[in-house]
Amino acid sequence: MSQLVQDALSGKRRAMARLISIVEEGNARGREAIAQIYPHTGRAHVIGVTGPSGSGKSTLVAQMALEYRLRDLTVGIVAVDPTSPFSGGALLGDRVRMRALSGDPCIYLRSMASRGSTGGLARGTADVVKVLDACKYQRIFIETVGAGQIELDVARTAHTVIVVQVPGMGDEIQTLKAGILEIADILAVNKADHQGADRTVATLEAMLELAVDQKWRPPVVKTIATSGVGTAEMVDIVEQHVAYLHESGEIRQQARARLVRELQDILREELYHRWLAHVGQDRIKETADRLVARRTDPYTAAHELLMRAEE
Numbered sequence: 511m512s513q514l515v516q517d518a519l520s521g522k523r524r525a526m527a528r529l530i531s532i533v534e535e536g537n538a539r540g541r542e543a544i545a546q547i548y549p550h551t552g553r554a555h556v557i558g559v560t561g562p563s564g565s566g567k568s569t570l571v572a573q574m575a576l577e578y579r580l581r582d583l584t585v586g587i588v589a590v591d592p593t594s595p596f597s598g599g600a601l602l603g604d605r606v607r608m609r610a611l612s613g614d615p616c617i618y619l620r621s622m623a624s625r626g627s628t629g630g631l632a633r634g635t636a637d638v639v640k641v642l643d644a645c646k647y648q649r650i651f652i653e654t655v656g657a658g659q660i661e662l663d664v665a666r667t668a669h670t671v672i673v674v675q676v677p678g679m680g681d682e683i684q685t686l687k688a689g690i691l692e693i694a695d696i697l698a699v700n701k702a703d704h705q706g707a708d709r710t711v712a713t714l715e716a717m718l719e720l721a722v723d724q725k726w727r728p729p730v731v732k733t734i735a736t737s738g739v740g741t742a743e744m745v746d747i748v749e750q751h752v753a754y755l756h757e758s759g760e761i762r763q764q765a766r767a768r769l770v771r772e773l774q775d776i777l778r779e780e781l782y783h784r785w786l787a788h789v790g791q792d793r794i795k796e797t798a799d800r801l802v803a804r805r806t807d808p809y810t811a812a813h814e815l816l817m818r819a820e821e
């Protein structure tokens with residue numbers, strides 16, 4: 511095992527940060543590092559937190575992290591927000607808590623910038639989570655902005671998904687559209703100090719009513735993340751979900767499904783790159799020209815390119 515991996519696993523933060531950067535890049539070195547740390551993974555409970563930008567996800571995660579520290583659990587945070595890196599926007603407003611977070615060796619916070627590629631971002635996130643898991647962080651939050659595919663992929667990396675909403679008309683409909691309700695294990699109506707929180711809670715509960723065949727009925731919790739209202743309750747409920755997943759055996763099924771998906775993603779990407787190396791960019795450009803000129807259609811073009819690769 512490389513010295514870097516050894517140092518990271520023994521809790522040296524600098525080594526951990528380096529290791530995370532390496533796996534984030536997703537190249538051969540990153541893959542080698544993952545191979546080395548992999549036997550040490552599979553212990554952490556991963557909590558995905560998603561919802562619209564500005565709904566208070568970062569603030570809520572920070573508060574929950576502090577609550578976990580009171581309960582003597584170590585916490586990793588991976589913030590995936592293409593629009594704003596986890597500068598701690600919300601946290602900066604609360605310098606005391608910010609200091610509490612940054613001074614605690616049992617909390618590790620990492621921001622990830624989007625590099626445009628949806629699959630790459632999701633895989634990068636899963637790999638960063640693996641590093642934190644191997645480094646013995648017991649609860650790992652992934653914060654991701656509510657923006658379609660990325661959030662769904664990232665949410666799939668999590669064992670427990672928290673969907674954050676805020677009071678007000680329209681949010682409910684947004685939720686439905688994105689199919690977010692289906693991935694929610696817990697719903698937080700944050701900014702409960704704003705008007706209409708009870709109505710939003712009622713609407714969400716009515717929508718959950720329609721969802722049949724659920725052994726775990728997602729609780730809807732009102733929170734005011736800025737003042738910590740509801741945070742302890744949120745942590746209680748996450749822990750109830752952890753217990754539920756283990757007792758029902760769902761955690762094992764989840765893990766298996768996730769690993770298969772991960773394998774498929776890797777194969778898909780690897781196959782594409784091999785194929786591309788074989789066929790070459792020039793042929794893609796030439797095909798693009800013909801597509802633009804309407805001399806071929808995408809299906810025929812793809813079929814021809816695949817045939818050529820097999821030659």
Ligand SMILES: Nc1nc2c(ncn2[C@@H]2O[C@H](COP(=O)(O)OP(=O)(O)O)[C@@H](O)[C@H]2O)c(=O)[nH]1
Nearest residue numbers: 563564565566567568569599600701734735736
């Ligand atoms: N009034 C109120 N403001 C909040 C609450 N939670 C977060 N905020 C504020 O909302 C803004 C966005 O919060 P942030 O955590 O960065 O949202 P994110 O984009 O979802 O991560 C910040 O100015 C927070 O201080 C809350 O419960 N009530």
Ligand SMILES: [Mg+2]
Nearest residue numbers: 567568591653
């Ligand atoms: Mg945020």
